[in-house]
Amino acid sequence: MKTIKKNAKKNIDKCTVGIAGLGLMGGAIAIALKKAAGVRPPGPRLFAHDSNGGILTRACSRGIIDQGFNDPGEMLARCDLVFLCLNPSAAIRFAGRWIGCFKYGALITDIAGTKETVAAAAEQLLRARADLDFIPGHPLAGAEKGGFAYAEKVSFTGKNYILTPLSQNRPENLAFLKEFIHHLGFGRVTETTASDHDQKIAFTSQLCHVIAAALVDCEADRKITRYGGGSFEDLTRIAMLNTPMWTELFLENRFLLSRIEQFEKSLDKIKTLIKNGRPAELEERLAAVRKQRIAMTGE
Amino acid sequence: MKTIKKNAKKNIDKCTVGIAGLGLMGGAIAIALKKAAGVRPPGPRLFAHDSNGGILTRACSRGIIDQGFNDPGEMLARCDLVFLCLNPSAAIRFAGRWIGCFKYGALITDIAGTKETVAAAAEQLLRARADLDFIPGHPLAGAEKGGFAYAEKVSFTGKNYILTPLSQNRPENLAFLKEFIHHLGFGRVTETTASDHDQKIAFTSQLCHVIAAALVDCEADRKITRYGGGSFEDLTRIAMLNTPMWTELFLENRFLLSRIEQFEKSLDKIKTLIKNGRPAELEERLAAVRKQRIAMTGE
Numbered sequence: 264m265k266t267i268k269k270n271a272k273k274n275i276d277k278c279t280v281g282i283a284g285l286g287l288m289g290g291a292i293a294i295a296l297k298k299a300a301g302v303r304p305p306g307p308r309l310f311a312h313d314s315n316g317g318i319l320t321r322a323c324s325r326g327i328i329d330q331g332f333n334d335p336g337e338m339l340a341r342c343d344l345v346f347l348c349l350n351p352s353a354a355i356r357f358a359g360r361w362i363g364c365f366k367y368g369a370l371i372t373d374i375a376g377t378k379e380t381v382a383a384a385a386e387q388l389l390r391a392r393a394d395l396d397f398i399p400g401h402p403l404a405g406a407e408k409g410g411f412a413y414a415e416k417v418s419f420t421g422k423n424y425i426l427t428p429l430s431q432n433r434p435e436n437l438a439f440l441k442e443f444i445h446h447l448g449f450g451r452v453t454e455t456t457a458s459d460h461d462q463k464i465a466f467t468s469q470l471c472h473v474i475a476a477a478l479v480d481c482e483a484d485r486k487i488t489r490y491g492g493g494s495f496e497d498l499t500r501i502a503m504l505n506t507p508m509w510t511e512l513f514l515e516n517r518f519l520l521s522r523i524e525q526f527e528k529s530l531d532k533i534k535t536l537i538k539n540g541r542p543a544e545l546e547e548r549l550a551a552v553r554k555q556r557i558a559m560t561g562e
Numbered sequence: 563m564k565t566i567k568k569n570a571k572k573n574i575d576k577c578t579v580g581i582a583g584l585g586l587m588g589g590a591i592a593i594a595l596k597k598a599a600g601v602r603p604p605g606p607r608l609f610a611h612d613s614n615g616g617i618l619t620r621a622c623s624r625g626i627i628d629q630g631f632n633d634p635g636e637m638l639a640r641c642d643l644v645f646l647c648l649n650p651s652a653a654i655r656f657a658g659r660w661i662g663c664f665k666y667g668a669l670i671t672d673i674a675g676t677k678e679t680v681a682a683a684a685e686q687l688l689r690a691r692a693d694l695d696f697i698p699g700h701p702l703a704g705a706e707k708g709g710f711a712y713a714e715k716v717s718f719t720g721k722n723y724i725l726t727p728l729s730q731n732r733p734e735n736l737a738f739l740k741e742f743i744h745h746l747g748f749g750r751v752t753e754t755t756a757s758d759h760d761q762k763i764a765f766t767s768q769l770c771h772v773i774a775a776a777l778v779d780c781e782a783d784r785k786i787t788r789y790g791g792g793s794f795e796d797l798t799r800i801a802m803l804n805t806p807m808w809t810e811l812f813l814e815n816r817f818l819l820s821r822i823e824q825f826e827k828s829l830d831k832i833k834t835l836i837k838n839g840r841p842a843e844l845e846e847r848l849a850a851v852r853k854q855r856i857a858m859t860g861e
Contacts, residue, residue: 403791423788453788463789466781471793473832474773476851481821481828482765485857489722489752490762492702494770497796502855510845513836522780523833527826529780533772534822537812546809552775556801558784 272435273343273370275446278307281342283335283357285313285322287406287505288374289348290414293327295447310338318411336364344370344443350508351375351515355384362391370436371397376468376508377515378427378457389431396436399457401425401464402449409505419448425464427457465518470526472509473519475502571734572642572669574745577606580641582634582656584612584621586705586804587673588647589713592626594746609637617710635663643669643742649807650674650814654683661690669735670696675767675807676814677726677756688730695735698756700724700763701748708804718747724763726756764817769825771808772818774801 280296282289293309300306311328312335313319319331332338339345339361347354354373365371371388375381378399385397403423406416424444428437441452455463478495479502488496513519536545579595581588592608599605610627611634612618618630631637638644638660646653653672664670670687674680677698684696702722705715723743727736740751754762777794778801787795812818835844 403789405791423791425789451788460789463783463786467786467790467794471777471797473836474777474797474829475793476848477825477829477832478770478773479851479855479858480831480847481824483854484762485854487762487766488859489750490702490724490759491766491859492704492722494774494800495766496859497799498770498773499855499858500796501793502851504848504852506845506848506852509848510841513832513844514839514841520833520837523829523836525780526776527829530772530776530822530826532779533776533812534819537772537822538819540813542809542813545812546805548779549775549803549805549808552778552801553803553805555782555784556778556798559778559798560787560790560795 271368273439275307275443276305278343279341280307280309281338281345282309282311282328282348283338283345284348284353285311285315285318285328285331285411286348287409287411287413287417288402288404289313289346290318290322290327290411291404291417291419292346292348292374292402292447293322294415294417295419297327299446299448307344310342312338313411322411335361339364339369340366342366342369344440345372347371347373347375349373350511351377351381352511355381358384358388358397362388365392365395368394369396370440371395372400372440373397374400374402376401376464376512378425378460378464379517380515382427382429382457386429386431389429396431396433397429398432398437398440399427399429400440400444401427401460402444402447403468404449407500407503409508421448421450424449424452425460426452426454427460428454461516462518465516465522469512469516469519470522472501472504473513473523474526475499476504478502570667572738574606574742575604577642578640579606579608580637580644581608581610581627581647582637582644583647583652584610584614584617584627584630584710585647586708586710586712586716587701587703588612588645589621589626589710590703590716590718591645591647591673591701591746592621593714593716594718596626598745598747606643609641611637612710621710634660638663638668639665641665641668643739644671646670646672646674648672649810650676650680651810654680657683657687657696661687664691664694667693668695669739670694671699671739673699673701675700675763675811677724677759677763678816679814681726681728681756685728685730688728695730695732696728697731697736697739698726698728699739699743700726700759701743701746702767703748706799706802708807720747720749723748723751724759725751725753726759727753760815761817764815764821768808768811768815768818769821771800771803772812772822773825774798775803777801 312332322328406413611631621627705712
């Protein structure tokens with residue numbers, strides 16, 4: 264077994280980046296990298312694999328990637344940094360299947376919206392190949408609709424990014440990945456455990472998507488938006504979700520059910536005040552909510 | 563009693579408009595009128611009354627209104643069109659208290675977010691003074707925070723406006739009010755009954771505000787937005803609501819409770835699919851929701 268040099272921090276401009284899955288997020292990362300290279304050349308060399316060869320051709324001809332690979336193994340053998348931009352289960356399957364093909368010492372990361380299952384899979388992979396590193400991550404950016412066609416609608420500027428490092432991760436790789444994430448345009452990078460991530464994201468993301476879906480689901484009138492002033496539209500824009508991915512995220516996040524139940528209780532309290540016609544208590548609760556929401560975002 | 567001339571449709575440029583309550587919506591109407599007058603002069607003469615005299619002075623010095631009145635009676639005596647821009651119950655009280663002061667043949671309208679109670683009060687007022695006309699209305703526009711200070715953040719461009727005319731309303735006044743609403747920048751004007759309005763708005767507006775409030779209410783961590791990617795922020799922006807007004811709207815809309823219950827059922831269905839781990843059925847439901855939401859707004 265070769266020795267891995269300590270403090271051999273990768274260099275953005277000298278590394279080759281591979282994106283597995285050129286969908287919404289993979290495409291957005293590629294576009295952000297090419298934009299950043301325009302500002303500060305030369306930038307990394309950028310490869311991509313996608314099961315849809317047509318997307319690779321389009322991305323190549325538009326200069327979004329340097330080369331497309333139909334064969335993942337061929338690409339992985341040349342990449343210093345690999346972004347797995349697939350649904351959680353597909354990312355895990357992909358990494359397991361091609362484990363033998365990654366370049367020696369490569370750094371792997373992913374973008375899945377739940378992190379516990381990915382983190383467990385990553386630990387297992389690192390036991391099989393100790394030269395690799397795998398730092399699970401979650402860029403908190405997106406668009407209502409999925410797919411490469413919507414990638415350019417995604418903005419990373421100032422957005423949050425969560426990393427859930429494993430105890431095995433090398434500090435120099437963690438430092439490099441954070442630098443790379445800022446290079447893509449992201450703002451705050453927060454490090455936490457996979458379980459803390461899932462607990463918080465169950466609230467800020469998955470619960471919100473469940474609510475949006477339930478809200479659309481309880482109204483059959485497609486002309487209802489004539490009676491809309493923005494609230495309904497804002498609350499339900501995310502209901503135009505990528506259904507296979509969100510099905511996975513809903514089922515994989517073990518904190519989601521309790522978050523839904525917490526919300527149900529909170530909704531029931533407000534409903535009860537309305538039902539019982541309690542203006543003073545209702546106004547007091549709404550005032551507390553208003554104060555809390557303003558404190559949450561400083562808006 | 564004087565005879566009211568048939569087909570004496572009012573003229574925007576020749577009429578005097580009075581705004582009772584220069585808050586968020588009253589202020590936004592004044593600003594929109596002055597903007598429209600800049601494009602197509604001269605525009606109507608614009609008066610306003612507010613219990614806060616300082617706001618009237620500020621609005622006057624900024625050229626947003628032509629004159630401010632501390633005494634509502636003095637203003638009402640000179641206005642051909644009056645916008646009651648107050649909370650629902652305050653609008654009803656105001657119109658009742660000053661009923662004797664309105665100019666002969668004046669047209670009154672309001673902006674309240676529930677219409678059944680206002681419509682009932684308007685009918686009663688018209689029985690007391692048959693020369694007046696009162697067409698209840700609801701501009702579907704706003705901002706997260708209330709008050710005159712936020713009025714310029716409100717955009718009317720292309721927004722929806724609902725009118726719930728009474729059987730007594732004169733056709734020429736209805737035509738004039740619609741013309742006036744478009745003059746303010748609004749897009750579609752929908753006419754319906756007060757009860758149909760309340761039923762639909764209970765869904766698109768009040769239910770959304772209840773959900774947003776409940777969502778903020780079930781999380782105490784003020785730093786949770788570090789884990790936010792936009793969904794939580796979008797769903798809860800409206801939780802920074804004008805608490806006295808929304809307390810009234812929640813308690814006055816008799817359809818809201820059943821709308822909340824409908825939503826609870828719909829949420830429970832999704833929760834059950836997650837709880838029972840049913841990927842195929844969950845994905846099918848989410849796909850139906852996605853299709854429905856896209857059909858609703860053409861997005």
